[in-house]
Amino acid sequence: MSTVIPTPKKPWQPTALDKLEDFLLVVAAFGVAGASVKFTGLDGKIGFFFSLFFSLLLLNYGFHYYKRGTAAAKDSLLQVFTVMAIVITCIPIASIVGTVVIKGYKGIHWGILTNDMALNSVNDPVAQGGLGHALVGTIIMVGLALIISFPIGVLTALYLTEIRGPLARPIRFLVQAMSGVPSIVAGLFILSSLVYPVTQQLSGLMGSLALTILMIPTIARTAEEMLLLIPNELREAGVALGGTQWRTVAGVVLPAAKSGLVTAIILGIARIIGETAPLLLVSGGGDALNVNPTQGAMGSLPYYIWKSFLTGGTPEAFARAWGGMLVLLSFIFILFGLARYLSGRKVA
Amino acid sequence: MATELKERPAPPSPREITTKPRRSDQIFRIIVTIGGMASLVILGLIALFLSIKGVHILTEEKFGFITGSAWEVTNDENGTIIDTKFGIGAMLLGTMLAALIAISVGVPVAVLSALYLTFYANGRLKTFLISVIDLMAAFPSLLFGFWGFFVFMSSAEYWAKLINKYLGFIPLFDVPTPIFERSPFIAGLVLAIMIIPIVTSISREIFDQTPLDRVQAAYALGATKLAMIKAVVIPYGRGGIVGGAMLGLGRAMGETVAVYTVLNIVYQVNWQILFGAGGNIASLILLKFGEAGPYEVDALMAAGLVLFLLTLLVNATADVLINRFGGKGR
Numbered sequence: 001m002s003t004v005i006p007t008p009k010k011p012w013q014p015t016a017l018d019k020l021e022d023f024l025l026v027v028a029a030f031g032v033a034g035a036s037v038k039f040t041g042l043d044g045k046i047g048f049f050f051s052l053f054f055s056l057l058l059l060n061y062g063f064h065y066y067k068r069g070t071a072a073a074k075d076s077l078l079q080v081f082t083v084m085a086i087v088i089t090c091i092p093i094a095s096i097v098g099t100v101v102i103k104g105y106k107g108i109h110w111g112i113l114t115n116d117m118a119l120n121s122v123n124d125p126v127a128q129g130g131l132g133h134a135l136v137g138t139i140i141m142v143g144l145a146l147i148i149s150f151p152i153g154v155l156t157a158l159y160l161t162e163i164r165g166p167l168a169r170p171i172r173f174l175v176q177a178m179s180g181v182p183s184i185v186a187g188l189f190i191l192s193s194l195v196y197p198v199t200q201q202l203s204g205l206m207g208s209l210a211l212t213i214l215m216i217p218t219i220a221r222t223a224e225e226m227l228l229l230i231p232n233e234l235r236e237a238g239v240a241l242g243g244t245q246w247r248t249v250a251g252v253v254l255p256a257a258k259s260g261l262v263t264a265i266i267l268g269i270a271r272i273i274g275e276t277a278p279l280l281l282v283s284g285g286g287d288a289l290n291v292n293p294t295q296g297a298m299g300s301l302p303y304y305i306w307k308s309f310l311t312g313g314t315p316e317a318f319a320r321a322w323g324g325m326l327v328l329l330s331f332i333f334i335l336f337g338l339a340r341y342l343s344g345r346k347v348a
Numbered sequence: 349m350a351t352e353l354k355e356r357p358a359p360p361s362p363r364e365i366t367t368k369p370r371r372s373d374q375i376f377r378i379i380v381t382i383g384g385m386a387s388l389v390i391l392g393l394i395a396l397f398l399s400i401k402g403v404h405i406l407t408e409e410k411f412g413f414i415t416g417s418a419w420e421v422t423n424d425e426n427g428t429i430i431d432t433k434f435g436i437g438a439m440l441l442g443t444m445l446a447a448l449i450a451i452s453v454g455v456p457v458a459v460l461s462a463l464y465l466t467f468y469a470n471g472r473l474k475t476f477l478i479s480v481i482d483l484m485a486a487f488p489s490l491l492f493g494f495w496g497f498f499v500f501m502s503s504a505e506y507w508a509k510l511i512n513k514y515l516g517f518i519p520l521f522d523v524p525t526p527i528f529e530r531s532p533f534i535a536g537l538v539l540a541i542m543i544i545p546i547v548t549s550i551s552r553e554i555f556d557q558t559p560l561d562r563v564q565a566a567y568a569l570g571a572t573k574l575a576m577i578k579a580v581v582i583p584y585g586r587g588g589i590v591g592g593a594m595l596g597l598g599r600a601m602g603e604t605v606a607v608y609t610v611l612n613i614v615y616q617v618n619w620q621i622l623f624g625a626g627g628n629i630a631s632l633i634l635l636k637f638g639e640a641g642p643y644e645v646d647a648l649m650a651a652g653l654v655l656f657l658l659t660l661l662v663n664a665t666a667d668v669l670i671n672r673f674g675g676k677g678r
Binding site: 191306 | 456
């Protein structure tokens with residue numbers, strides 16, 4: 001008696017023929033779209049896109065109806081819709097990044113990071129002046145905001161994960177609600193509570209306090225997620241060794257969540273680094289280098305971009321603004337890459 | 349041996365076993381609880397201080413502050429204020445219009461994208477797309493605003509003309525004069541692009557939590573992907589999607605800079621979305637703030653208070669919906 005060893009098959013996976021058919025469908029849709037743009041009234045990229053969309057829908061429907069009936073045909077429609085949706089989502093991202101890079105590199109020059117605008121107007125040639133003051137201002141304000149909001153955010157996260165008090169549910173809701181506070185309201189709040197009654201002047205410190213309000217929820221929520229990833233066995237082991245809760249948290253939980261907390265910091269910074277509206281209200285927005293957050297107007301990257309766009313109007317001013325945008329965007333890219341790298345690593 | 353046994357010391361009195369936390373733990377708990385209350389305190393302070401500054405405007409204008417649509421300060425020749433009219437009705441309408449356009453365009457695209465990411469994409473492509481969309485969520489609104497103004501405006505204007513040409517008989521799409529630039533429609537589209545990443549990531553998290561056994565049961569009964577999604581995923585995630593849409597709505601309503609750059613801010617009631625005039629509360633505050641006297645600043649504070657309460661309400665609804673139907677908000 002001969003034994004037959006069955007070879008494992010995966011009948012659900014698309015065969016080479018299926019893939020070829022799908023590919024041909026897409027090619028055919030492109031062909032139909034191209035033809036319709038050429039021979040009918042539709043024109044331009046948008047016309048092409050619409051025509052492509054509809055021809056994809058029709059071709060897919062027809063083909064799958066012919067092959068497997070109505071249900072499969074409808075199923076293929078959903079696939080076309082979802083693919084189109086993700087393409088529509090990605091087009092603006094590509095367009096934004098492309099625009100910033102293409103328009104922004106003209107505004108980049110040696111010394112852009114070190115010079116300030118104290119002696120230049122935005123309409124001067126691009127090679128004069130720079131955004132050194134804005135960079136310093138942004139770093140100071142974001143740093144101050146970080147110093148204030150990191151402890152508060154982490155304490156909130158600890159309350160939600162370690163203490164789990166009776167108020168955990170409402171606090172979680174309030175943190176969520178706080179992340180929805182419009183940024184301009186944060187600026188108005190600092191104006192009404194500190195600037196008008198107390199300091200009577202706009203300064204970098206006020207700007208960083210407004211940013212703090214926007215930063216706390218991001219840090220608290222990310223830190224909470226990261227602390228929830230710490231396995232409970234670690235906490236139990238800490239307590240079983242005779243540690244008090246305080247020693248367990250300080251000696252076991254927080255060190256284990258270190259890279260997660262760094263991720264929280266980075267995402268918090270990415271959240272506020274481009275925030276414009278509150279800074280327009282409370283930071284004053286200076287053109288000269290100012291390293292004292294308590295005295296005088298302090299520039300910032302978003303303010304620099306804002307001012308170059310709105311008060312200039314010449315090609316130089318626009319180049320300057322897009323250059324600033326490129327610097328800002330590259331900061332966001334770097335921060336985001338760091339966060340990805342850190343959260344990708346295994347939690348200790 | 350026996351004598352030694354007699355000399356055995358008395359056993360120590362049993363140690364007191366207690367669950368009462370030590371002093372250090374008590375202090376720790378108090379500090380953490382105080383820190384945890386920060387969000388409550390800050391939200392309370394925002395409401396308090398905006399009320400202190402703005403409430404006398406609200407009592408003077410009464411209900412007209414919400415419904416009125418005039419924002420005028422009349423001075424006599426000495427510069428003293430003799431008459432004021434503050435009503436944010438027009439801007440409230442503009443806020444709603446732009447935000448509603450944003451979610452009616454953005455949410456379907458975002459939900460379909462989330463479906464693609466959860467049920468169609470896999471492997472490298474999936475990870476890549478997810479990080480791209482998360483990255484987009486971190487783009488500052490300034491960037492969306494200026495991109496919308498310089499790049500997106502021309503194509504959006506083309507669509508607006510197209511809609512007006514073929515659907516102009518509907519009053520909503522009619523225009524008094526053919527000015528299509530900087531309209532609420534275009535602002536709404538820019539806001540839609542801004543909220544797509546947020547709504548996508550919330551919907552994706554909720555779709556990910558669909559019980560696998562039900563998904564597999566649907567497949568086992570011979571369902572296609574469409575039938576499975578209709579029968580299992582959508583009923584399970586409906587509340588979460590609505591909650592995500594509400595979060596997007598909240599963000600779209602509070603947006604300042606993007607709307608300020610894209611929209612032509614004119615203080616008038618305009619519900620014809622293709623016509624280039626409009627505004628929203630946040631951009632009004634930014635616009636009027638520069639030239640406002642102390643009294644007008646108070647009125648702006650009151651407008652900020654209304655905006656704050658509005659977004660709080662929307663966020664609360666979103667939170668309830670997301671939590672009741674599973675999934676967590678982002």
